[in-house]
Amino acid sequence: MTVWEHDACGVGFVCHTKGEKSHQIVRWGIEAVKNLTHRGAVGGDGKTGDGAGILLEIPRKFFADYIEEKGLSISSLDNLAVGAVFLYEDVRSAVEEHIKKSPFKLVGWREVPVDKSAVGESALKVMPKIFHLLLDCEKVEPSLRELELYLLRRSIETDRKLGKKLYFASLSSKKLVYKGMLVAPQLDVFYPELLDERLTSWFCLFHQRYSTNTFPNWNLAQPFRYLAHNGEINTLLGNRNWMLALQHELEHELFGERIKLVKPxxxxxxxxxxxxxxxxxxLVLAGYSPEHAINMLIPPAWESVPWLPEEVIQFFEYQSLLMKPWDGPAAIAFIDGEVIGAHLDRNGLRPSRYILTEDHILVLGSEVGMIDLSGRKIKEKGRLGPGDTLLVSPKEGKIEKTEEILKRLADQKPYGEWLEKHLKRLKDFVKDQIIDIEEDKELIRKQVAFGYTQEEIKNVLSYMAEEGKELTFSMGDDTPIPPLSEKPVLLFRYFKQRFAQVTNPPIDPIRERAVMSLRMNLGYKRNFLKETPEHAKRFQIDSPILLPEEFKAILEQKDFKVAWVPMTYPKERSYCVVELQDLAGERRITDILYDAMYEGATICDLRMGVEIV
Incomplete structure (x- = not known):
């Protein structure tokens, strides 16, 4: 470990690559997360942690003994599903009403024994009661159990009467979460049953949290239901906005009319x-493989990787039409219960190292030395690079790495053919000739209207135009924040970075070009739960900043409708912005947008003038 890596979460997993179950795997997982304690944070009381936990296979022998001991009944242990439930109020009877409407049968509730003395005072004040919800899945086909359990959980979570009175750490027929507002060494003290030899698993995924963008609480401890994450998603606000906008487009035959339960x-x-x-x-429940889903959400810098085959580039270009990247430093460990894997973001700004032994034990995580493997023969050591994926498939008894995974994903469907037929690119429409631009006599007036200053033009824009990169300087900023300023300021000044964005390593102009892109895809965004040729019907531009000839090309192309939406209004009405009108009549701007929303619209401010704002 280096001094620069001590203030980030610790994440990883231990597994037997052939799928052999043992309690030793669980013990190793707990040992590993304890050895990542320095990566977490501790509250002022010295005992309350940001969060720690593990995710393991459902220990069926353990629950079989409990069911027998309590005189409960289940059709078969293979039909057992378990939910890890945090109850802030006793709403078990309300949950049972939802279960009665589902294809599952209630087996019983098990209060999880915990040692409250292990947690800090702050964590204890907000600590929920923790229960295991035991369900019989006999009436549900094995291939549909995770989906039906998800829909049951969502029906409970969206019940307004229940609100925030409970939280499902997990609800699955395959895996189980133990987590809390803990520091890693408290984990097997708070949950004493983790020391029970009957808890066996072929994998153990672990996480020690260092909270950045949100305050610690019991629910936000990790692992979550499918993954654990070290890093920050810096594009988060945009990602959430897109998800909430596109959720109304979602449909899938597996969900049917119950797709409404997905919202929000x-x-x-x-x-x-x-x-x-x-x-x-x-995505996984809709049929995407875990390795496909994670590469769709957090793609590598595919536009700048020279060794990627053409079909892999086409795969990622198509995926970019379905999903905006969830960008930011990210080391991910993920599992669906069948396969387990890890993935790194395009910048590779979080460590992820692994060791594979001759006896099929794979240890992957934020650091080496998390587990004492002395006496075992090491078969392979390595680390994930930027955009890399590693996948363990115990049923097939193999470990796949990035190149093999991406080739397999790219061969799933004819992505290249779909792009060739449907994707339109601006560069194919732009004429060779340069448009003559007359000098704008209103240029200074427009610069003032949009908040440009002499300092901005001379020191910032001129340097960017000449050098092709941003000016680096350190002068401090003692000006008022934009909402309180008496002078007009640039729109961009209203946006501030989050704590996690400020504390991430800066990207210099050289590396920025290698891992970042200004490419945008215009047009109708469709249901991302399916891949069809029609999803490729978009209009691609290489930058949101358009040259005059590019702007003209967009207006003249015939494949997509372009709508002019005036963003200006008469100066005398500048205090009544809500009543924005088209200059030609009384149409509200929202009406204009609704008319063109399915075809896309060009938002234009070119009509700004002395009397028009």
Whole structure:
């Protein structure tokens, strides 16, 4: 570990690559997360942590003994599903009403024994009661159980009467979460049953949290239901806005009319990792493989990787039409119960190292040395690079790495043919000739109207035009914040970075070109739960900043409708912005947008003048 990596979450997993179950795997997972304690944070009381936890396979022998001991009944242990439920109020009877309407049968509730003395005072004040919800899945086909359990959970979560009175850490027929507002060394003290030899699993995914964008609480401890995340999703606000906008387009034959239970798909009250987990979960339940889903959400810098085959580039270009990247530093460990894997963001700004032994034990995580493997023969050591994925498939007994995974994903469908037929690119429409531009006599007036200053023009814009990069300087900023300023300021000044964005490593102009892109796809965004040729029907521009000839090309192309939406209004009405009108009549701007929303619209301010704002 380096001094620069101590203030980030710790994440990883231990697994047997052939799928052999043992309690030792669980013990190793707990040992590993304890050795990542320095990556977490501790409250002022010295005992309350930001969060720690593990995710493991459902220990059926353990629950079989409990069911027998309590005189409960179940059709078969293979039909057992378990929910880890945090109850802030006793709403079990309300939950049972939802279960009665589902294809599942209630087996019983098990109060999880915990040692409250292990947690800090702050955590204890807000600690929920923790129960295991036991269900019989006999009437549901094995292939549909995770989906039906998800829909049951969503029916409970969206019940307004229940509100925030409970939280499902997990509800699955395959996996189980133990987590809390803890520091890692408290984990097996708070949950003493983690020391029970009957808790066996072929994997153990673990996480020690260092909270950045959200305050610690019991629900936001990790792992979540499908993944654990070290890093920050810096594009989070845009990602959430897109998810909430597109959730009304979602449809899938597996969900039918129950797709409405998906809404709201994400919440502004949860952490970035929680939102990412919810979208990842939905993609997997809709039929995407975990490795496909994670590469769709957090793609590598595919536009700048020289070794990528053409068909892989086409795969990622198509995926970019379905999903906006969830960008930011990210080391991800994920599992669907069948396969387990890890993925790194395009910048590779979080460590992810692994060791594979000759006896099929794979340890992957934020650091090396998390587990004492002395006496075991090491078969392979390595680390994930930017955009890399590693996948363990125990049923097939193999480990796949990035190149093999991406080739397999790219061969799933004819992505290249779909792009060739439907995707239109601005560069193919732009004429060779340059448009003569007359000098704008109103240029200074417009610059003032939009908040440009002499300093902005001389020191910032001139340097960017000459050098092709942003000016680096350090002068401080003692000016009023834009809402309180008496002078007009640029729109961009109203936006501020989050704490996690400010504390992330800066990207210099050289590396920025290698990992970032200004490419945009215009047009109708469709249901991302399916891949069809029609999803490729978009109009691609290489930058949102358009040259005059590019602007003209967009207006003249015939494949997509272009609508002019005036964003100006008479100066005398400048205090009545809500009543924005088209200059030609009394149409509200929202009416104009509604008319063109399905075909896309060009928002234009070219009509601004002395009497028009």
């Amino acid at each position: 798909l994400v919440s502004y009250d949860e952490s970035d990792s929680a939102s990412l987990d919810r979208v990842f979960e939905l």
